[in-house]
Amino acid sequence: MLTDSQKILVQQAAIDLEGIGEQRFCLLCRQPELLDSASDAELVALLQIANALYRGGEPIISDADYDFVYLAELKKRQPDHPLLQDVEPEPAFAGKTVDLPTVMLSTDKAYSREEVERWAGRIEKAAQELDKNFVELIFKVTPKLDGYAAYDDGQMLYTRGDGRKGTDITRVFERGLQVADHGQRGLGAGEIVVSRSYFDANLAEFFDNARNFQASVIKEKELDEHAERAIADHAAVFYPFAILPCWTGLWVELIADFETIIKDIWHKLDYDVDGVILEIVDDQLKQAMGATRHHHRWQLAYKENLETAEVTVIGVTPQTSRSGRITPVAELEPVRLSGALLSRATAHHYKMVLDKGIGPGALIRLARSGEVIPKIEAVLRPAEPAVPTACPSCGHELIWDNDYLICPNNLECPAQISNSMEHFFRVLKNNDGFGAATIKKLYEYGIRRVDAIYALTAEQFESMGFGPKQSQNLVDQLVRSRHEAIEDWRFLASFGVFRMGLGNCERLLAHYTLAEIFNLSEADIVAIEGFAEKTAAVITEGFAKIKPLFDILMGLGFNLTATQNQATDNAHPLAGKTLVFTGTLHSGSRDELSKQAKAKGAKVGGSVSAKTDYLVAGDNVGANKTNAAREKGVNVISEQEFLKLLNGDGI
Template structure:
């Protein structure tokens, strides 16, 4: 099933599988009927292989099968897996790996008018939060190009990579590639695309599909004559999103003529298009909405819905995700929908199960749109729900957290162990190489704790199937993660204690030293602003669970920076003030300047509100943003004024 070129792509993507596992992946990708019996590791490997080949221009399964069959199954089993919530990684081509000028994320998806209306409702609520008039907002609709994502800053052209780091592929412009419509360089994000008609008439006999051609343009190898001709004919171009044809107007006009606008924009260009992009253009609101690790909240892709069916629920099975959430999976009477035989659908969370009556015998309306998993659109005939009291993986008592049932036993629950190890390295952020694929392989060889990973030698990594160079690099990265300075609150957050994310860890360690947390009572925790009484007991239990691992890891000599302030900083001009940074800063990164401000007792926010004291405006900040801040009573200062405040130099 895999050609030599396929294997080369997998090597570039650092997907090194044993011969046995590669054989299982081959079988799984060739025969969808085997997916139910496949192990988690093989399913994830199959997705990683399919994604790498697709993004390198050599797809081995169709988009529909990837979404509906394989991603569907992963979402059912592990709804919090990074493949579902982070930017899908691209294979590494020849070229220097560099930081992207801006973060390039994926796009959230919607498959019905109702999904779009719910997105707009979230936009409206956010607008109200910052005092903006939703009715005056401008919405923009553009075609969703199905090409090869890249970013042009005017000097370099970058691949999207993992959304934060990509490769320098400026060579494609040196080969003669032009910006669409004779546009200028430096217009930011866009896609390398080839005209549909041109491809069919001139390239189809040389390339399996347009994506295969687009990937070939990027690679280091010298291009063949027909590819160079496509570039010379301007049939293949870099199309910046800023130059795409678009519709713009207020929400009232968009929703009133939604179907016509979508159809018109969908067919505006002679390139492969797989939907339309809807977004708002208001910069302060975009900044306020922000993004997840996967997508911007101010933007959404619309794809057409396909089909529904009325189906009986046979049973509801609880499954523990790697984040500890218990996902209810509705087992259904087998139903064929949009070409696939479906027997399961997620119910998202147990509050939905309870509120809607999703139990054995319930009749539901099932939709298989463009989504990665069949969706329960409506419960037509409710039934008595069954709610578990204990984790199906480890037997620990479950707790409610808003809509979700949670297993808080994160360090001893088998379903959560791999995620706990991956989470540690991901949050620490001072290492490379310990992503999902590496952790998966270590798990297969019996590694169950982070301290066991730090004890591995290069020889042991090699014995587990890693290459000699990769093994040595992993050992060096483990050493790096111990020697590079890391904030104590980030180190604590890496242990994944329930309800102890980065913000809560930083808040707690502003009051107590790191090694004091194991002696804190529930009352001590509740006394700190931002900690609720109902979670204090769970946090205390979580600290007790990590104590042994914490002591083993700190014994390895991590370079931890204490965040508890020394002495009294209450007299400092920044003490108790809330700051927001924006624009281009020159005296340090935003993270560095935020750390310095926090050391003086300041709070640092991500968006301006009426509670913000200072907006620190660097270069390239629009007048609308600073005016909006002043309207809220916020003092706008430049970088030099901030540094004066930081140094206590005030008149």
């Protein structure tokens, strides 16, 4: 779970944990292989929270994991999502918010040589339009420091903030912080960093990581003795980009010796570096290429994970997922890599285990990059793999489905049943107390279906080892989950049909009612935008499997709000409008207000984009967020103004 200091950072960033839940957030951070089960809204919330924690000096996932796994997943799902288009905001520190002397944008990222070559191709095209000879252009490569971005105009030091407005942190110079390499003030953009060797020798015992220390330099009203000494020893400095060591030369020289140049620049400094910056130095070309809201087009950050480790596999443990797939988890001799102590790595499937020889005694190369954390990059010394023939949860004989081993015993397999029951309550989201621990205990006492849970009395809960008060609370929560209004698409998604997450359920039920979906043909589903033929076949098969349980639960009288054919007053001021809620709301939960808005014909989004009509701002919303919304042409309204619109009045 989050620490108190991490919760404070989330609060300061005006991010509402309610959209994902603390337990769910931490689970997805620990087990990125579960990202497939995350809704788009959960993924966006995870990225926003992880960014706030990382930039606040309390990271819960590494920068590489954020880029390679979680952000990559959003790019795959929604390549045009606003989160990918705007500058990732720095946290607000104590001090007044001021306009930056110049816009400080993020940097576009590349993870392969091919992406770098495509970027150079765009520069060549822009050069041709200006009648410049591309082969004569000078490129520059500098280290990409991993510190706190700031801007020094000689009088004031600013945080980057949202790229346009930052916080005055001139106090860090007043505390004795120096410019690196005895440089002068006023050299513009740079980063507050601490010497890597100094941190390891003098600070690692007192701070979790370098970012945690760097944040203390900025945030603390009074520095502790360790920070004071680091500043006095000039180990912590402000490093302007203008004086960074660099390589300059022609494109033909850069690409011909790419790996050597990158490696040399990457390791030039005794500071944390998470990549290199490539840029063109021609001012006219820079101006012509310009920038997006997120990054300069003439600049690129090249990032890769250069750190790997060779480690011996102790064994491979099979785990059964909710869908019945058997996931191979390699148990490793503990190794420290990219700042984390690792003892496990997930292989994609058992076909990979067989093909590569991942068994006890195998020597593998491990890297913390790619789509799985950590990634088995190569098998250096294969060993005889042990492939299970029976499900580790129920003992049923396993079958092969393409590359995957599958347990077909979905109706009796403990892992599949427990995971499915937990999934139901987690997605339903109108109950408390039915997490993994509760579900595990219920399973141990013979409870195998969700409908059986709803039939339990307080006395029966007590007989299973729950306390009297907890037992009554669990019964009350079951009553609540039936009586509290819930969208029909959320109810359908809770059954866990493959390919039927929250988004697809809402899309389907906008065309058909719950009663109709079980009679749909594959052709009916394919006719709906967003559904493919292969997906439709899986969905119809999944609906047939859940039909008996679905009918029983429907008989319990859930209070479902229908999506399809909802009566909408087209004259209502919210009809056809797109809303996003932010901050602390007082007239109801975010879910409740969203339901009321949808009932009037509105759409409710998870994040602000140019298509958003209203940002409904509750309490504790930062100025950066509202200003960014206004810059996109979004109307920022208060909760009271929203309620007026909801009632059909103007604002």
